[in-house]
Amino acid sequence: MAILNITYNGLSADYPLDMNYDLTDADVRRIAVEVVRSGGVRGLQVVNLDERAFANYVVDRFQGQDGAPRIYLRPKVPFG
Amino acid sequence: MADYRKFLSKVETCVLPYFGGTRVDTSSRRLRLPSALDAPGWYTFEIKGREASPKGPADAPDLSDLPAKRGHVVGPWLVGDNASAREMELFPEDEPPVLSPCRARVWHGGEWLFDTLDFEGEAEVHAREALEDGRSLDAVKGVSAQLRAAFAYALLARASRELTIAFSPREVRKDVLPISQGGPDAAARVLRRLEHERRMWRALHPEDAPPRGQAPPHRHRGPEPTLENAEERAESALEAAGARLLAVRRMGGGQLEVGYRFMDERFVTVCDAITLQVHDAGVCLGHGAERGDRLLTLESLPAVIREAIDTEVLVITRRFA
Incomplete structure (x- = not known):
């Protein structure tokens, strides 16, 4: 079980991913669009979310403290 | 069948280092303290379940x-x-x-x-x-x-x-x-x-007002966000991203100043106490309409800091007192 953490519009929420295989970045973005549209991520529902809403988002992957994979989908931000 | 209540009520004593925040680590688990201690150091703790109570300073083992x-x-x-x-x-x-x-x-x-x-x-x-x-x-x-x-x-x-x-x-x-x-x-x-x-x-970045608060997302687990449980939620958010909470201070306007350690460095970030939306990341993240801080939360900020460190463009603007 992996956790997908989506940050959108200054809010973050977790979505448990019941997947036991590696997801590509494109898979992660596509899943995020679907679950945000459908209300699968509580508090982050956007029914008319653009299909490309997460196109420029960054996908980061970490191992959580409990050993479970954590995937972060977050906006790309400039430095400096 | 073993009575699990015996295990839960078992009390152990051990000497552990305290580095700040409300957690200490043993070789096998992380324990919660009733409150932050005055100073880092070695302490004797009484351990019951996942709770550790300090009993006094101790010599290093x-x-x-x-x-x-x-x-x-x-x-x-x-x-x-x-x-x-x-x-x-x-x-x-x-x-x-x-x-x-x-x-x-x-x-x-x-x-x-x-x-x-x-x-x-x-x-x-x-x-x-x-x-x-x-x-x-x-x-x-x-x-x-x-x-x-x-x-x-x-x-x-x-x-x-x-x-x-x-x-x-x-x-x-x-x-x-x-x-x-x-x-x-x-x-x-x-x-x-x-x-x-x-x-x-x-x-x-002249001192501007923090953004208007949004309704926080409901949580899958744990209590709903309040000002009272802000510190606990900040700690959980940072811990999940591989950072460690060091200190928290409440500020006006429903804001929280959060000090934490991440990738061998200390950072100070100001965020909304309810949503954990970042108001001032404490590192340079663009400016004007391109300003990146407020697109992020305390949950996603550590990943951004990691990118800044890995690409050697980190510039810190807020420092630990």
Whole structure:
């Protein structure tokens, strides 16, 4: 079980991913669009979310403290 | 069948290091404290279930079973391979001489504990003389890459005091080699460049009002967000992203100032106490319409900081008091 953490519009929420295989970045973005549209991520529902809403988002992957994979989908931000 | 209540009511006593926040680590688990303690140090704790109650200060136990890290001392840092500089915890009262070869031990939570000083050779002695005389390392022979990096950080630390320009090793790691070759002038140039970047950032970010609060997302687990449980939620958010909470302070306008350690560095971020939306990341993240802080939350910010460190563009604008 992996956790997908989506940050959108200054809010973050977790979505448990019941997947036991590696997801590509494109898979992660596509899943995020679907679950945000459908209300699968509580508090982050956007029914008319653009299909490309997460196109420029960054996908980061970490191992959580409990050993479970954590995937972060977050906006790309400039430095400096 | 075993009665699990016996296990839950079992009370143990053990000596553990406390580094800040409301957690301590044993070799096998993380324990919660009833509240933050006054100062870091070794303490005796009474452990029941996942709760640890402090009973008083204690002497450090033998650390020789823990993994060792070697390097050279510069102030609180152990400078190791690849010009890494990691802050050591629970330093002795007598500060070790700068550039001394040193050994640290890695605690179960990942913190590096000062252990002991190792024997030094001629290279350390000559490098220390060059530091005291304000020279570069060019004329000193047999200098290892670790010692060269430590020398550069020591020059930066001295220039930082003279110029009153703070720096963190992660901000200047790419400059270590030219500083060791260029001496104090090169160190001063690097710090002035850093200060220039921060001034530009401040000029572009006048103190503006925090954004209007949004409704926070409902949680899958745990209580709904309130001001009262803000610290616990901040700690969970940081912990999930691989950071460790050090301190929290409530601010006006429903904001929270959060101090934490991430990738061997300390950061201070101001965020909304309910949503954890970042108001001021404490690192340079664009400006004006391009400003990135407010697109993020305390949950996603550590990943951004990791990117800044990995691409060597980190500039810190808020510092730990």
